[in-house]
Structures are given as structure tokens and as C-alpha cells.
Amino acid sequence: MSGKDFESLEKVLETYVPEAERREVRRLLFGKELKKLNLPQSAIDASVEQDFDLKGYVFEASPEQLRPPRTVRVGLIQNKIVLPTDAPVLEQIKALHKRVGEMVDVAAMCGVNIVCFQEAWTMPFAFCTREREPWTEFAESAEDGLTTRFCIQLAKKYNMVVVSPILERDEIHSGTLWNTAVVVSNNGNVLGKSRKNHIPRVGDFNESTYYMEGNTGHPVFQTQFGKIAVNICYGRHHPLNWLMYSIHGAEIIFNPSATVGLLSEPMWPIEARNAAIANHCFTCAINRVGTEFFKNEFTSGDGKKAHHDFGHFYGSSYVAAPDGSRCPGLSRTRDGLLVTEMDLNLNRQVADKWNFKMTGRYELYAEELKNTIQHDFKPNILKE
Amino acid sequence: MSGKDFESLEKVLETYVPEAERREVRRLLFGKELKKLNLPQSAIDASVEQDFDLKGYVFEASPEQLRPPRTVRVGLIQNKIVLPTDAPVLEQIKALHKRVGEMVDVAAMCGVNIVCFQEAWTMPFAFCTREREPWTEFAESAEDGLTTRFCIQLAKKYNMVVVSPILERDEIHSGTLWNTAVVVSNNGNVLGKSRKNHIPRVGDFNESTYYMEGNTGHPVFQTQFGKIAVNICYGRHHPLNWLMYSIHGAEIIFNPSATVGLLSEPMWPIEARNAAIANHCFTCAINRVGTEFFKNEFTSGDGKKAHHDFGHFYGSSYVAAPDGSRCPGLSRTRDGLLVTEMDLNLNRQVADKWNFKMTGRYELYAEELKNTIQHDFKPNILKE
Numbered sequence: 001m002s003g004k005d006f007e008s009l010e011k012v013l014e015t016y017v018p019e020a021e022r023r024e025v026r027r028l029l030f031g032k033e034l035k036k037l038n039l040p041q042s043a044i045d046a047s048v049e050q051d052f053d054l055k056g057y058v059f060e061a062s063p064e065q066l067r068p069p070r071t072v073r074v075g076l077i078q079n080k081i082v083l084p085t086d087a088p089v090l091e092q093i094k095a096l097h098k099r100v101g102e103m104v105d106v107a108a109m110c111g112v113n114i115v116c117f118q119e120a121w122t123m124p125f126a127f128c129t130r131e132r133e134p135w136t137e138f139a140e141s142a143e144d145g146l147t148t149r150f151c152i153q154l155a156k157k158y159n160m161v162v163v164s165p166i167l168e169r170d171e172i173h174s175g176t177l178w179n180t181a182v183v184v185s186n187n188g189n190v191l192g193k194s195r196k197n198h199i200p201r202v203g204d205f206n207e208s209t210y211y212m213e214g215n216t217g218h219p220v221f222q223t224q225f226g227k228i229a230v231n232i233c234y235g236r237h238h239p240l241n242w243l244m245y246s247i248h249g250a251e252i253i254f255n256p257s258a259t260v261g262l263l264s265e266p267m268w269p270i271e272a273r274n275a276a277i278a279n280h281c282f283t284c285a286i287n288r289v290g291t292e293f294f295k296n297e298f299t300s301g302d303g304k305k306a307h308h309d310f311g312h313f314y315g316s317s318y319v320a321a322p323d324g325s326r327c328p329g330l331s332r333t334r335d336g337l338l339v340t341e342m343d344l345n346l347n348r349q350v351a352d353k354w355n356f357k358m359t360g361r362y363e364l365y366a367e368e369l370k371n372t373i374q375h376d377f378k379p380n381i382l383k384e
Numbered sequence: 385m386s387g388k389d390f391e392s393l394e395k396v397l398e399t400y401v402p403e404a405e406r407r408e409v410r411r412l413l414f415g416k417e418l419k420k421l422n423l424p425q426s427a428i429d430a431s432v433e434q435d436f437d438l439k440g441y442v443f444e445a446s447p448e449q450l451r452p453p454r455t456v457r458v459g460l461i462q463n464k465i466v467l468p469t470d471a472p473v474l475e476q477i478k479a480l481h482k483r484v485g486e487m488v489d490v491a492a493m494c495g496v497n498i499v500c501f502q503e504a505w506t507m508p509f510a511f512c513t514r515e516r517e518p519w520t521e522f523a524e525s526a527e528d529g530l531t532t533r534f535c536i537q538l539a540k541k542y543n544m545v546v547v548s549p550i551l552e553r554d555e556i557h558s559g560t561l562w563n564t565a566v567v568v569s570n571n572g573n574v575l576g577k578s579r580k581n582h583i584p585r586v587g588d589f590n591e592s593t594y595y596m597e598g599n600t601g602h603p604v605f606q607t608q609f610g611k612i613a614v615n616i617c618y619g620r621h622h623p624l625n626w627l628m629y630s631i632h633g634a635e636i637i638f639n640p641s642a643t644v645g646l647l648s649e650p651m652w653p654i655e656a657r658n659a660a661i662a663n664h665c666f667t668c669a670i671n672r673v674g675t676e677f678f679k680n681e682f683t684s685g686d687g688k689k690a691h692h693d694f695g696h697f698y699g700s701s702y703v704a705a706p707d708g709s710r711c712p713g714l715s716r717t718r719d720g721l722l723v724t725e726m727d728l729n730l731n732r733q734v735a736d737k738w739n740f741k742m743t744g745r746y747e748l749y750a751e752e753l754k755n756t757i758q759h760d761f762k763p764n765i766l767k768e
Contacts, residue, residue: 265411
């Protein structure tokens, strides 16, 4: 039962742990018990036919006197690449458009208002190779590239906000590359873009070879269904990044990612969930699935032999809520669509209870952080 | 199988999940498999006789060429109060000294170098009552109170650093109360004190009735066994608090706490562990155990009837490492001593691999955080 074959923690618990104990195990692992979302039979049938995992959960909030519920349905899509990595670039892109487009059709059947795809969803995660060609050819304009135009169609067709993380080429700034999420409103307008703020240089994630730290700050997108932000992949390791999206008003922060088992899997259930707790908001962690094979071998800076893949992307996409609860994750091995219905009123309800923003002492930290980055910083160390 | 009777998640997994799957479950839940620490029979016997949970684990690091291993043994103690809450104050304090002192004897048998007790360890967690008397009588001088003198004796006797979180009365500043951890060096000198930086106003934790946000900043204590810091209880919800201890150089951050099941239990395994990951350091989360009964009833601001206790303190103390791994927790229901041997070289090894400090962009955040606290702050919200 090794990493690649192990479907999910949730499945094992369901299989072996008796119901009496399982309730308590679920409470400890996932917080409160969530209602399953009632999904239409047509969507369930389509997911079986198209061979992907379909799950749905509800995050409820208490009724309030002055605010009606602010219910939104969010869809997260995780998927394998469709064609081999040496297929022609345009064919690879179009095959992914087709696959993910069909999953969006199912999301629409489930009443999804906002959908988010995985990081660099139109391409294999080829940055491990350090090759330029053909990978940089996958880069597109955020404003009017092929993929953005595809997302605009989906958005209009289904009255759905689409968050589309791509490799961006910025033609008006010397053709530089960026790791960027494009946000398309449900009316089909490009609301804007949000670039990955923190770039890894770890293991096979040689991404700083291709693009630099984002320069779009911490934008929040006011959609018809709520205020959203996008913290791309490695940014989830940086609590300040989450905090700043939240301070700018994000109610849901998406974390489209690409990460593999041996490197990060024990961290995966921790970081986005911690961010939901610490910032009184919903967080949505999405990871791709499968193993991607590259024709030319590459090394990983770990003394091991050159090889053709860098391990298993373990999926396990999930949503975490501000009250510390989370839903079970999608499969570790299969494509999947996770639909969660969330009442955004929960954010303020939890904030008013726990008060982390009120007790945050940001004045103190702004000052202290500024001091610590000075060259003559003297750490506050007490000695005998 | 309700909260009070459920011994631990770890126990359930061991009981029901077959070994083949359990390995993978453990990897997903706890990161890498940790070696069990070989504890002396005398310690095991003593723990049985004195009826407390004793566990030991090893966090290893890779060998380096220039630095020898920097191995330290850390002991965490979780315990119930000993006498009823209406026993005379001094008797309650002395009974806790006796109980915890005996557990420290066992820690010494296990070769512990640094021991940390739970938050406000010399008293019941009586702040739920909002009564002044007799609870404020538990407050002591950090520098030379009864409890500090007791800790000095232990430190000298066992060549052990003692972290002692107490209710402090600061006589030289108008007798104000503080929630304070006193750090005593292995030579028996008071190295200094660290006050709780973030004070809860949540549920029954009416602590701001008694003491204010700490004014000692983020001190780090250079001990013979490594650089340590103390992030008390509610401070674990604040990622900036952990960050700042780490930036000042802490290699191990203790989080002595007092927290109950329904309020925080699903958050418990997340927050200290996230801090270990995000800051490339070890974190040690300690929670008290048991239910504390108070003679006078009190209300909880939740519309429910007045009552005499505020729920089950669920123990579950654990240690998390910078590589995302953690050890199984102590019992949810019993007193316990958790001994972990950690090679502090792991911190820099993980930091050099993951680079969160290098990629942290603190200049950007110091500036942005300063802007966000201004009265005329304009959140960066993009609209249609």
C-alpha cells in the first residue's frame, strides 16, 4: 500500500473504524460533521461515466437577524494531464480544455457559482526539467489568451466565476513570464489577475528559473458571490501571505497547487486549514493528480540518478472553514470535482467569537517586522 | 464514546487499522515514522505507579560535516489539578508542586534537559468564574515567588532548564497581574520571563478580566541546550507571534495552554504544527487534562444555564518538527509526560531545503502591514 495506490485517509477510516469511534475520529480530524450536499443524479452519472471523483459538502452558518444567509457553491477541480508531455503544445492545451470543460459542465449541474482549477492547469508541471522549450510555449496572455477566452465562454454559459491559474506571458512588459491566476466574472469579464507571491526553489520545483515573485500584491476580487483571492501554491507556506489577502477582505482564498507526496504531503492538510482558522475565512486547497513523465531525463539536486518523473501528485483537494472544520478530501489518485456549499456569514460569526483580528496587535508586528529586517537587527536573546 | 472518555486518535488507529494501511495513515497524519525513545525501566515503572502516560520519541537529523549533532531531550508535562478548587490556596499550590515535581523526577530519569509545564500550572483555570477571590491569590512573583523557588531547586537538582508558566503578580509595577512563563536555567538562575502576548475573550476564557496583553515582546532564551521561546496558549492562533519568536532565533517554541474540547480541539493538531513548518523550528504544544469543578456557578455568555465547569481539558500534548512530522500525542484523559529527543540541526537543514525565511519577502509585508492599520486604509478590491 504505497503512496501511489493509496486512495485516501478517509476511505481507510470508513473501511476499518467502527461507527461509534469513527464519529469521534472524524470530529478530531475534521472538526464538526458536515452535511453531504444533495447532488443531482445527472451529475453523479456524468462523474461515473467520465471517471472522476465527485463529492459535495455543506458548511452551514447560524441564522442572523439582519443578514440573510450568504450561500455560495464553490467547485474545485483536480485532474491529471490528458496527453503525453511530448504531444504538440496546442493539442495538450486543447485536450485539457476539453477534459476540464466537461468537469465544469458537471459543476454547473451542481449549481456551482465559483470554480477554481489547479495551478498551471493547461500544462504539465514541467519546471523540474529546467528546459525552456517547449514549456514556455504554454505561456499565454492573461487578458486575452486562448485559455482566458475559453474561461470567458464557460463563465458566460454557466453564470459562473472562473479562477484560471496559468503560465502567463506579459507582452506589454517585455514578454516576461509569470505564474498567474486569472479571475473571470460570471458575466465573462476579466476581473483581474493575481500573481504567485512566493516562488519555490525546493526539490524539483525549480520555478524561479522561469518566473519571479509576483508583483500584483494581494488583490481581492469582488464577485457577485463573495470576495475571493488566490494564494498560489508555495504561498501557502507563508502565513503572512494568507493574512494579507484576508486583511484586504477575502472571504474565500483559493490555493491552486502542484505538489508531490514525499515532499509535502504531511503538510498539506495543515497549512490551508491553519490559514482558514487564523484568518476567519474559507480556504480551498487544490492539487493536481498523477505522475507526469518527461522524455528528457533530469536531476533533482538530491544526489540521486537522473530520471523522467518527479513523483506522484497526490490530489487530496479540500475546503477548510474558519471554525476549524474541513471537508474530507478528494481522492489521492483520481481526477475529481469537489463541490462545497458555504454560508459566508460563518466568517464574521467566527471572527466575532474568536476575535483574532481584534487581538492581532498588528501595530506591534508592523514595527517589529520592520526592525528585524534591518542590517543591524539585534535579536532579543537573553543569556545567563 | 464521547469526548471525555475517548483516549486518543492514535489508540483507535492502532486498534482497528491493519498494519499495511496504518503505515500510510501514520505518514499522512504524522509525517515520517519516528523512532520510539528507549526509556529506562525505572521511569516506566514510576509512570505506572504514579498513574501517568509516558511516551518518548526521537526526531533525527542528517549528519553534517562541520556541525556535530545538537541533541536535546525535551519533556512536556500535562496534568489535572490535584485538590478540589475550594481547598486552601497554598494547599492547592503545594499539591501541584508535589505531583509535577514527581513527574519531573521521572523526566530526569529519562535524561530530559528542558522541561515545560502547562499554562498557569499552579492553579485551576479559574478565569471562567470572573471572580477575583481566591484566584488572584494564586499570583506570584516571577523572580522569587514560591513556585519559582521550587523550580530553581528542580533545575539545580537535575541540571534541567525549567519553563514554568504561572499567574504572575508584578509588585514593582503596581502589583499588576500577568500570564507569564518563567524560564530557569539548568544552573538555577532565572533567565527571564515571557508574557502571554495575545489574550482571549472567547467562550469561558475571560482572561482579559484578569490581565492584559504581554509587554515583554518576543524574548528568546539562550540555554545550554538550545534557544527557546514561550508562546503562551491563545498566542498559537496568531501566526505573527510564532514568526517573531522564530525571527529572534528560537529553535524550540513552547506553547503551554489550557483549552477545552468543544471550543478548540479540531484546531489543536493544526496550529502548533503549522508554526513548526512555517518557521523551520520545533514546537511543543501542552494542554492540561481533566474537568475542573467550581463551587459557585457561572455563565458562559452562550445563553446556556449557569454551571460549575467549562468542559473537558483534552491534554493531547505533542511535539511538531520543522519537516512537518509530529509525534503521537499524549492521552486526552490522563496526566502525562512526553519525552522527545530532537536534533536541533534539523531546523537549519529544513530551512536550507525549503527556504521560507529567504523567500518570506518581509520588507513587503512590513510596509503593507503598516499601511493596512491606518485609518484611511483602502483594501485592494477589484470590482466589475
